[in-house]
Amino acid sequence: MTLASAYPPAGTGLVKHSELETLSQGVISQVNDEPVVSVLVAEALSWSSLHGLVVGNTSHERSGTIPGVGLVHAPLSLLPSPFPWQAFSQAIELAPLFNRLVDRVSQDADFLRQALARTRKADSFTARLLDIHLQILDKGVKQEIRLGLHRSDYMLDMATGNLLQVELNTISSSFAALGSLVTSLHRHLINWSGDRSGLEAKNVPENSAADTFAEALALAWKEYGDNRAVVLMVVREEERNMYDQYWLALKLFKSYGIKLIRKTLSQVIAEGKLGSNNELFIGKQVVSVVYYRAGYSPDDYPSESEWDARLLLELSTAVKCPNISYHLAGAKKIQQELAKPGILERFFENKQEIVKVRSCFAGLWSLEDENSDEIIKEAIRNPEGFVLKPQREGGGNNTYGADVSEKLIQLRKTDGGTGLAAYILMQRIFPAVHPAYLVHDGIWSCKETISELGIFSTYLRNGKKEVLNKEAGYLLRTKVADSNEGGVAAGYAVLDSLYLI
Numbered sequence: 001m002t003l004a005s006a007y008p009p010a011g012t013g014l015v016k017h018s019e020l021e022t023l024s025q026g027v028i029s030q031v032n033d034e035p036v037v038s039v040l041v042a043e044a045l046s047w048s049s050l051h052g053l054v055v056g057n058t059s060h061e062r063s064g065t066i067p068g069v070g071l072v073h074a075p076l077s078l079l080p081s082p083f084p085w086q087a088f089s090q091a092i093e094l095a096p097l098f099n100r101l102v103d104r105v106s107q108d109a110d111f112l113r114q115a116l117a118r119t120r121k122a123d124s125f126t127a128r129l130l131d132i133h134l135q136i137l138d139k140g141v142k143q144e145i146r147l148g149l150h151r152s153d154y155m156l157d158m159a160t161g162n163l164l165q166v167e168l169n170t171i172s173s174s175f176a177a178l179g180s181l182v183t184s185l186h187r188h189l190i191n192w193s194g195d196r197s198g199l200e201a202k203n204v205p206e207n208s209a210a211d212t213f214a215e216a217l218a219l220a221w222k223e224y225g226d227n228r229a230v231v232l233m234v235v236r237e238e239e240r241n242m243y244d245q246y247w248l249a250l251k252l253f254k255s256y257g258i259k260l261i262r263k264t265l266s267q268v269i270a271e272g273k274l275g276s277n278n279e280l281f282i283g284k285q286v287v288s289v290v291y292y293r294a295g296y297s298p299d300d301y302p303s304e305s306e307w308d309a310r311l312l313l314e315l316s317t318a319v320k321c322p323n324i325s326y327h328l329a330g331a332k333k334i335q336q337e338l339a340k341p342g343i344l345e346r347f348f349e350n351k352q353e354i355v356k357v358r359s360c361f362a363g364l365w366s367l368e369d370e371n372s373d374e375i376i377k378e379a380i381r382n383p384e385g386f387v388l389k390p391q392r393e394g395g396g397n398n399t400y401g402a403d404v405s406e407k408l409i410q411l412r413k414t415d416g417g418t419g420l421a422a423y424i425l426m427q428r429i430f431p432a433v434h435p436a437y438l439v440h441d442g443i444w445s446c447k448e449t450i451s452e453l454g455i456f457s458t459y460l461r462n463g464k465k466e467v468l469n470k471e472a473g474y475l476l477r478t479k480v481a482d483s484n485e486g487g488v489a490a491g492y493a494v495l496d497s498l499y500l501i
């Protein structure tokens with residue numbers, strides 16, 4: 001029996017989750033004999049090293065600051081993971097709708113500020129972002145050119161078969177480059193293992209994420225209209241994921257001749273200034289596009305100067321990706337507010353579009369409304385069914401299981417429950433469990449895992465002109481089934497790709 005016979009031919013229709021499990025059991029059982037696996041792992045690791053599918057090796061002290069020093073292959077799934085093609089195409093179809101939703105929400109200052117009004121009292125980071133937003137509004141800063149490089153993350157809920165959105169990232173959506181490289185790796189491994197694998201490379205869908213992200217940055221640079229300009233990437237001092245970032249810089253130069261410079265927020269305030277027409281200069285270089293790969297977490301603002309840097313960038317005429325309004329539109333509180341009845345109708349005319357977007361919403365609840373008591377009691381009684389989320393990005397911030405009830409009880413008791421406004425409650429999604437080979441630091445193991453599908457998308461608008469609005473490839477992250485948190489950078493998940501069935 002070859003690997004392929006464990007997978008039905010692609011497109012044979014939605015697979016029931018029990019079948020999904022049998023499928024991947026089948027795949028894994030075919031590869032289970034050690035020699036095949038370790039040979040395949042060796043090929044995967046050499047391919048990854050030769051193709052820049054790498055991350056910093058944190059055990060090497062300079063790995064986070066000096067490119068080319070202390071690299072290791074990215075944490076990987078050895079084989080692509082089976083995924084129903086209908087759910088994949090549904091996620092693809094949603095991409096341009098979420099792009100438009102973010103743009104429209106970002107332009108509705110009243111909605112943004114009302115939705116975040118109580119959160120700002122309980123969460124100082126959100127309050128600082130809102131202060132910058134208010135200054136932009138007060139100064140009448142025009143943000144005619146708007147660039148979004150988003151990633152909408154989903155899990156396939158086993159009980160219902162529904163594709164449910166975990167979150168929508170509007171800032172620093174990472175792994176467009178490494179994610180598309182994993183697709184190439186898996187196609188290579190299938191071809192390399194010949195008919196032994198029996199899998200067909202064509203069932204691993206094309207993944208153009210890196211090229212499409214570079215294209216969007218280049219088109220924004222063009223819309224700004226100054227050929228001397230560079231793209232500024234705002235980065236952290238120490239960065240384990242710098243190669244995912246450098247890939248975009250390399251593609252920008254190779255395909256479009258555009259230079260990208262990397263600066264931290266403290267370097268921006270030290271070297272940056274506004275020209276007579278509020279153009280952004282870093283040293284002598286004029287900047288047309290500011291692409292944030294930092295600035296999404298309070299950790300990125302250790303002092304007032306980082307906030308001054310953020311404001312300087314937002315006041316400039318450079319195209320921000322994201323601008324402050326897009327950043328706020330991606331808050332988890334906004335995700336929860338958009339799920340309230342009648343809210344999507346504010347942003348979409350087309351009824352079908354509303355149905356499509358609403359169909360991927362998991363249960364989402366605010367905790368500071370008059371009628372929040374009911375759901376809080378339910379979550380205290382049955383914490384396993386919920387995830388408690390602060391307004392944070394970057395992984396490692398959520399509360400799961402029994403801790404949910406503890407935290408809710410504590411929040412309710414403290415300061416008359418005002419702290420509840422800094423959180424949202426979300427239905428916990430339980431995807432089907434499937435076996436996968438996980439490879440970390442050259443060591444492989446076969447584990448029971450669950451996967452999370454991210455769909456990248458690019459959006460560029462200049463005034464009334466919608467220049468770009470499309471899906472831009474995907475990221476599959478796979479992690480051991482009993483781990484609560486996800487996240488590759490956070491160290492829980494590996495990079496994977498899809499085998500459509």
Ligand SMILES: Nc1ncnc2c1ncn2[C@@H]1O[C@H](COP(=O)(O)OP(=O)(O)O)[C@@H](O)[C@H]1O
Nearest residue numbers: 167387392393394395426427428429485486487
């Ligand atoms: N509703 C949920 N059900 C199951 N797992 C979840 C849910 N929400 C988040 N997670 C897990 O936690 C991880 C981080 O949550 P997320 O909302 O993406 O926060 P962050 O912005 O920090 O990435 C996700 O990648 C996923 O693995």
Ligand SMILES: N[C@H](CCC(=O)N[C@@H](CS)C(=O)NCCC(=O)O)C(=O)O
Nearest residue numbers: 172173174241293393394487488489490
């Ligand atoms: N190191 C920074 C990481 C930036 C970051 O954490 N981005 C969030 C969205 S805000 C994200 O996409 N998380 C999913 C990737 C994961 O699983 O770790 C970078 O790469 O620029």
Ligand SMILES: [Mg+2]
Nearest residue numbers: 153167394395
């Ligand atoms: Mg996330």
